[in-house]
Amino acid sequence: MGRAIAHWRVAQCNDLPAPIHAYVPFPDFLGPVLEKHFPGREVICWSRPEHFAEGIADVEFLYSLQSPRGHWSRARKLRMIQCLGAGVDDLLPAEGLPDRVAIANNRGMSAEPMAEFALALVLGLIKKLPLFLDAQRARQWRRSLPGAAAGQTLGILGLGAIGLALAVKARALGMRVIGTQRTPKSHPAVERIYPPEDTEEVLATSDAAVILLPLTPRTRGSLTRERLARLRPSAFLVNLARGGIVDEPALADMLREGKLAGAAFDVFAEEPLPETSPLWDTPNLWITPHMAGGFPELLDLSVAEFADNVARVERGEPPANVVDRDEGY
Numbered sequence: 247m248g249r250a251i252a253h254w255r256v257a258q259c260n261d262l263p264a265p266i267h268a269y270v271p272f273p274d275f276l277g278p279v280l281e282k283h284f285p286g287r288e289v290i291c292w293s294r295p296e297h298f299a300e301g302i303a304d305v306e307f308l309y310s311l312q313s314p315r316g317h318w319s320r321a322r323k324l325r326m327i328q329c330l331g332a333g334v335d336d337l338l339p340a341e342g343l344p345d346r347v348a349i350a351n352n353r354g355m356s357a358e359p360m361a362e363f364a365l366a367l368v369l370g371l372i373k374k375l376p377l378f379l380d381a382q383r384a385r386q387w388r389r390s391l392p393g394a395a396a397g398q399t400l401g402i403l404g405l406g407a408i409g410l411a412l413a414v415k416a417r418a419l420g421m422r423v424i425g426t427q428r429t430p431k432s433h434p435a436v437e438r439i440y441p442p443e444d445t446e447e448v449l450a451t452s453d454a455a456v457i458l459l460p461l462t463p464r465t466r467g468s469l470t471r472e473r474l475a476r477l478r479p480s481a482f483l484v485n486l487a488r489g490g491i492v493d494e495p496a497l498a499d500m501l502r503e504g505k506l507a508g509a510a511f512d513v514f515a516e517e518p519l520p521e522t523s524p525l526w527d528t529p530n531l532w533i534t535p536h537m538a539g540g541f542p543e544l545l546d547l548s549v550a551e552f553a554d555n556v557a558r559v560e561r562g563e564p565p566a567n568v569v570d571r572d573e574g575y
Contacts, residue, residue: 263560264323265290268309269298270330279545280309283553307556309549312336318343326350326559328552331539334569335461335488349569350555352548354407356539360458361411363538364486367510368416368454369395371482376508376532396420401452404459404487405439412456424448449476454484461488462574471496475505482508486538489514498528506530512538 265288270276273291280289292298295314303320308327318324319342329337332353340349370376373392381388400416402409402425413423413435423436426448430439440448445468449455455477459465469492477483483506485492494515500506510532514525517536525531555565569575 263287264306265304266307266309266556267301267305268292269313270309270311276309276545276549279549282546283549284556307552307559309552310337315341321347326555326565328352328548328555328565329569330545330548332356332575333460333488334575335490338569338571338574340571348559348565349571350551350565350567351569351575352551353567353575355547355551356541356544357407357411359541359544360408360486360539361415363512364408364412364456364458364484365415367484367486367512367532367534368400368456368482370532371454371484371508371510372398376530398422398453399424399451401425401448401455402436403445403448403455403457405433405436406458406460408486409456409458410435412458424451446473446476449473449481450478452477452481454482457483457485457487457491459487459491460575461490464574466490467493469493471499474500477506479505480507482506482510484509485511485513487513489517494525498525498531501528501530508532510534512536 266280266284268276268280268291270291271293273293277289277291280291290301292301298314299317302317302324303322305321306323306325308324309330310327311330318340321343324344324347326348327337327350329349329351332351334349334351337349372395374390377388377390396419399422402412402423405413405425405427409425410433413425413433416423417435424438424440425436426440426442426445428442430441432439457469467490471493474493474496483497497506497509501509508530512534513536516523519525519533525533551566558565
């Protein structure tokens with residue numbers, strides 16, 4: 247992701263509005279994008295926690311991927327935090343952060359790309375692509391009948407913007423779609439919507455289940471060994487949510503023991519996934535590096551939304567896509 251630098255600063259002019267600050271691991275990429283959307287305005291990017299700690303007291307507008315904890319009580323001038331992406335579990339609970347500070351995210355921005363990624367993984371598992379790729383690496387002409395998506399039941403845990411976009415695509419392929427939603431609302435692409443309390447019913451009924459839940463105190467660790475055991479041995483599990491939701495050792499045991507046909511995970515409890523993790527060698531597990539929501543225009547669109555939200559706040563208006571701190575999304 248380019249050279250690692252700790253601090254990016256665009257030249258400051260006199261009599262300009264408040265500087266724009268960012269804390270990300272890729273300041274050399276983000277700096278020019280911020281400069282594009284905040285022309286003539288001072289832009290400061292940090293990538294090292296000590297710089298964040300030293301400067302947070304003077305920040306009014308912050309764009310962040312994962313901010314260091316323990317410094318929010320010093321954010322005397324802070325008015326808004328814009329989070330890259332939809333998840334805010336790396337930020338919350340932000341102990342000491344004043345109530346006046348608005349937290350906004352980019353929810354909905356990656357709905358279509360993530361739905362495409364989820365569908366690609368589901369279809370890949372149904373069509374046995376991991377088996378064929380393993381055979382190719384072993385130089386073996388290994389034949390096995392692929393499955394068919396039409397007529398299969400897809401269970402979606404978390405029917406938000408991404409989940410509903412996935413439901414539409416899966417339904418177009420002839421799949422039966424069910425899922426969970428905090429406050430169930432009917433949708434033409436979903437045959438039945440359950441409350442979260444009925445997650446086990448969805449798992450037990452699904453030929454493939456996709457996890458798209460936010461990571462909150464309610465969902466952390468909610469996919470326990472006991473709940474995962476409700477999946478049939480012929481089923482597949484896909485996780486594009488957050489690693490902290492699923493009992494990963496239990497998942498690995500199920501795959502090794504043949505109690506689950508396959509899984510595809512884009513997110514993990516520890517990221518990057520360590521080289522020593524046994525998940526790398528778990529059979530029938532497809533691993534991708536937390537990239538499901540990415541697409542070429544993502545950073546530019548995210549910063550454009552940040553610029554619009556800064557303008558809103560400076561006009562005395564609330565930003566778009568405000569996060570409910572109590573709910574965690």
